[in-house]
Amino acid sequence: DPTWPNAIDEIEEIMTQLQSFRARKFADTVSPCSNEASGPGRQNAAEWLRVGFHDMSTANTYFGIGGLDGSLQYELDNGENTGPGHRTTLEFMAPYVSPRSTLADLIALGVYTSVRSCGGPAVPIRVGRIDATGKGAPGVPQPQNSVATFKQQFDRMGFSVEEMIQVTACGHTLGGVHNTEFPDIVPAGTGLDGESGLDTSDAVFDNLVVTEYLSGETKNPLVVGPSIKIDKNSDFKVFNADGNQTMEALADAETFKSVCKTVLQKMIDVVPPSVKLTDPIVPYKVKPVNLQLTLINGGSTLQLTGFIRVKTTGLAQGSISSVSITYKNRRGTTDCGLSTCVVTSTVQGASQGFDDTFAFYPISANILASSGISSFTVTINNADGTKDIYDNNGNEYPVQDAIIFQSPQSCVLGSSGALTAVAAVRNDRLSQGAQVKVWYKTPQTNSPVPLLQSTTLDLKKGQCAGPYTLFNVDYTIEGGLAYEGYVDVINGDQSDSFKALTSVGGTCRAFANPAACVGGEDEGSGGTTAVTSVPTTTEALPTTTEPPVTTGPVTDPPVTSPPVTEPPTTTEPATTTTTPPPVPSHRPAVDGYVLVSCWTEGDGVRALAGNAYANDSMTLETCRDFCSNYVYWGTEYGRECYCGNTLAKSSGEAPLDECNMVCAGDASEYCGAGNRLELYSTTVTQPPTPTGTLTHEPTVGPYTLVGCWTEGSGDRALGQKATIDPDMTNEACAEFCSDFRYFGTEYGDECYCGSFLAGSSATAPLADCNMPCAGNEFEYCGASNRLELYINPNVTGGNPEQPAAAGDFVFVGCQTEGNGTRALTGAATATGTMTVEACAEFCADFTYFGTEYGSECYCGNTLAPSSLKAPAADCNMLCSGNELEYCGAGNRLSLYTKKPEELTEEDE
Ligand code: HEM
Incomplete structure (x- = not known):
């Protein structure tokens, strides 16, 4: 494993976590390889690969300038980069640009992603490229160039004649030539949807581009057809540059793939000598993900949250029973007061990329703030009783507790860009002060990619809470892209960095009940505030x-x-105030x-x-x-x-x-x-109660109300997409989340989407969801830690999950059978095509239904008193008729009950 944390961490995640739990979805528009997400005749995978070449191909390796540097974003109108594909590719990648992932690294990753999606080799990905801030020199090879010019151009890029032929053949196994871009090569009416393929399998990374050329059967428009007469048959000129010697070697399919792996890596690794690239990314076997400390309980506790991600490629299902972390306190010893220093967890979700699968183990530890944390090790507890210990190559996994970003007390509003950043600084480090580095993006007129910049501000000292003191600052992020920002909070040589503003709420929550100050500048006076009472x-x-x-x-x-x-005045100590109180x-x-x-x-x-x-x-x-x-x-x-x-x-x-x-x-x-x-x-004339009544909307577009649900523990109940809006309504959230199975509104102005519900989220009393929507005072939008949850059962996909609702029923929980009796005795059926929805329909006239053992369905109007609540994770058998749903387990019912009448549509 690489030593964590590491410069590769962000790109590694974008590269490998493509689908399901915590997916970054970077491959979505290039999967499958034939995906024409931007319109008919436009293969996104081919466009991404071409972007890699066009950005690199202006390099001058003699002068050490250019190469893969993202300068393409400023060169879209220079006549060499025709067609819409470059722009749409860069637009897709723009939101992934961050302080830890440059556009140039993302373009390189795009070559891996598109090639892999098309069945090609895994091009090794190194990171560390630096983005250009303006356009570079021209020099993209054009089809009308002579062989001599092509040779010169590739020589300038650092490629031999052999490599020129190889890399062009490897590029031209995908996609085609477009009528809109080259009407003289592909006249109107020829090709499919205006596109003429460079080989007959234009959505497969194979060597037909080579074999069809060699056999004389090729329809490649850059070899045959109108291009010959107008001297734009560039593939012929390139392929034939050494008398077909290189092409003949590529006629072997395996050779083609291994050569392409080498030469495409060479292509994306053309960078100026000042850029130092990392080693190629090898996904971690064990990786801490999203680790965060948060000061809670008035300052007495540090809450550690996040995940341990474990690579499960090739492992049999169920071979890991749990994962533990063992942490050390601030002094580096394993004395954790009354509790142990070990936290154990079971799997919460899985994700996969092209080559690997991963399982996520949520971490949640409450650590005494006075003793703190400095590092941890990870233990994988295997089902066969063995243990594997990971210590980050002998370094242990470091966690600093000198300065902590306080997400609950921080807030950002997308509409105005108003940001309040709050950090907690350990009292023995107050003399080093606190700063925040705000990373923000602003739109650029000469590029489709917003510019990432940063500014560093001093944080103001605020209240003391136990062994920490809170610091805060307000800042306005201009440009309308506040949610694409990040913050780092800094205290001397320590920092808590790369906090994505998408995960910061719209409301700053007060720090409740600060404990008496310990070791801070306010010690002594802190004790007299009596705030704890x-x-x-x-x-x-x-x-x-x-x-x-x-x-x-x-x-x-x-x-x-x-x-x-x-x-009211920050600079003046209170003791110097001699003026009488107002x-x-x-x-x-x-x-x-x-x-x-x-x-x-x-x-x-x-x-x-x-x-x-x-x-x-x-x-x-x-x-x-x-x-x-x-x-x-x-x-x-x-x-x-x-x-x-x-x-x-x-x-x-x-x-x-x-x-x-x-x-x-x-x-x-x-x-x-x-x-x-x-x-x-609000107004003097306001009637005592608002006109109209606040209601829980039973249906919103294609979504129906499930009810009021808690957030997950350690993770969002709906974790795939989120927004905050001072005009939030359930309608607006439904639209924002329309690609997802679930949406939920929370805290009046927050909106979350997910294709599945986190297993730790559970049903809560409807009365808990008591906050009106920020944009409609007559509609409820959840509450603090409560989601107004909606489902559109017609949208499927994502992780296997326990549907929160089916028909008129909502999920209650996982239950045992009764003691000597069935939990539900009304009616029963079993089939090899069981789904939660099918059982709901079968039991439509009953109050309860439950699915069991994958294929069984039981109904009843009462639940046997001896049926007991079981852990949600017990109900882990997939339904025989739907692999994305759970249907109980042996002696375990996935139990559902009818929605309260006020929530069903008939009542509207
Ligand atoms: C002498 C060098 C090259 C020339 C003159 C050349 C020229 C062209 C032309 C004229 C097109 C048609 C564009 C369109 O109509 O959309 C094209 C497409 C393409 N080129 Fe090249 N190319 C060269 C080398 C490369 C290299 C080295 C790669 C990547 C390794 C590459 C990747 C692609 C891809 C993937 C497409 C298909 C794009 C799509 O379907 O949208 N090309 N090339």
Whole structure:
């Protein structure tokens, strides 16, 4: 294995994870080889291979300039790169450009991908190419050139005459000549869809281009036909340049493939001498993927998430029973406090490329923040009882915990490009400060590929939480491509890098209940904030337990712990402030919301039940921003913020002077009091409840509602595509995800797509999905960690999965049979073509159905009490009639139940 982390890591992933779980889908438009994804007569695989040649062929190896450098993106209109194929190829590759994958490396990878997709050899891929920033010299060989010119041109590229013949034959085994591009070679009306093949198997990487030429039977338009008269029969000129000697050697099919492997690698490895390429990529046997630490639990815990990817090529199914990581703490010892330093997991998904298959083992470890982590080793526990230990070539797999990108507290909005980046820095390293490097793309007028640039900013110090301190900065990414950006957070010689902004949410979540500061600059004062005594906002705290606050909040502010995350003045230490505290007031209006009154909490319920958070930098403005999707919001007890579209009936108006606590983050304004909300509403005339009712939409286009589902643990429930939009609706998400079997809206403005549902995602009460859509206040769009989940059963593909819904039924879970009795006793059938849908139809008149042992189907109106819940992974037999669905297992039912009536269409 390469030593991880490594310069090849990103390209290796794009190269190998082509399909299914965590697929990068780089081969989609060139698979199969005959795919004409850009239109009839246009084979994308052939276009990709030609792009590799055209980008390279202007190289001058004598001067050490040009070569495979992505300069083609700036040369599309120079007359040498005719036809639409170059542009569409570069447009496809553009989103894959990143700080760790240049366009030039992707073009090289495109040669491997297209050749392999067409049955050709695996061209070795090395990485490290550098992208040109403007056009290079001209010099792509043109069909009208003389043999002497061709020889000169290839000599300039570093190719001998033999290699010129070889590489041209290897290129011209795919695709053809197009009427639109060369009407004088392929006149209108000839060829199929305006394309005339260079050999008779133009979508197979074979040597017919050679044998047909040698036997005189070729129809290659660059050898025979109108090209001869106009002297554009370039393949004849090239192939015949040494009296057919090289072509005769290529007449052997195996020789052709091995020669092409060598010469195509030579083609993509033409780079200036200043570029140092890595060794060819060999996929890792064991590779950590997407590892991330996150500071949680008020700063007491580091959560480690990600996957261990294991290459399973050639292994028998089930030969690995589990994978463990064994980690060391920050001091490099294996003392992990009360818990062990070992985390074990079973497979969550599989993916495959052309030559390899991989299984993914999710990692989720809660590590004591005070002891931290420095490295780990991986143990593969084989089913035969043996173990294989991987230690990253003796280095162990490194994990630094000096600086951590805090994804939950960070946020980015695609529409405006507004980015808030938050990092946690270990308190013993505060003196080194913190920076963020923002990588962003801007459209270019002279290229179809946006330009990747970066800017480095200082992060501002914010609140301390246990052994870490949070830092943050706001930045606006111009150009409309914020989601294609990345951030690195940096602390001295340590960094947490390559955080894709696609995986950052649209809402910055407050860091809840920071623990007393340990070892930071605020130690001592940190302990006096008493923040730990404030209950978490998610639990419905009985409001009566809040201490009554009656007097003098101005002279004795309840919580004003420095530093707050957004202090009004950042440069001045609080101690130097000698000015008297400002006189607080009730703000009559805050950004489009007006003050309703002081308001009591409900009777045993929150007045506003939509969403909530609390922290010690609370101001009316931050609460308003947090609740901007809601009709009402209110601040309470100086530091709490609640949102809702309706007010609980049992809550009511109170005298304004009872709201007498100032805001924790701004002493000039009031933020309610104990059991008192400083209540704001969108307009004064707003009726107490919105007109129209908030509903769960039963159907959206071809999708039907499954219900409310949790996110997966460690991975997104729907992990293949995502977007965030301040105008999100279920309709918009359905359209965005139309190629996928599932879509789900979450947190009001987020949208996720997937062709299968993560196994760890489970059904949740419908009432959990209580956030209105950001773009439609009468439609629900999930909630925090809750998906409003929809399915279109007509879209199939992806991983084998347990369908979340079938007919009018939704999945309940994996269940055992009853003890001495069937779990479901209503009706039963068994067939060799069983599917979840077929069983749903068979049991249409019952409340429950379950599939078992791949082929059996049971119905019932009640479930035997002795039938017990089993782990979801137990139900692992594929349905006899559908390899992409699970149908229980031995003594295990994949159990489904009728949807609640309010969710079915008839009720609409
Ligand atoms: C003397 C050198 C070469 C000349 C004059 C030449 C010329 C041409 C011409 C005129 C076409 C037709 C383009 C169209 O109508 O779409 C073509 C197609 C193609 N060339 Fe070359 N070529 C040369 C070498 C190469 C090399 C070295 C490769 C790659 C290794 C290559 C790969 C291809 C491919 C894959 C196509 C098919 C494109 C498609 O179907 O869209 N060519 N070439």
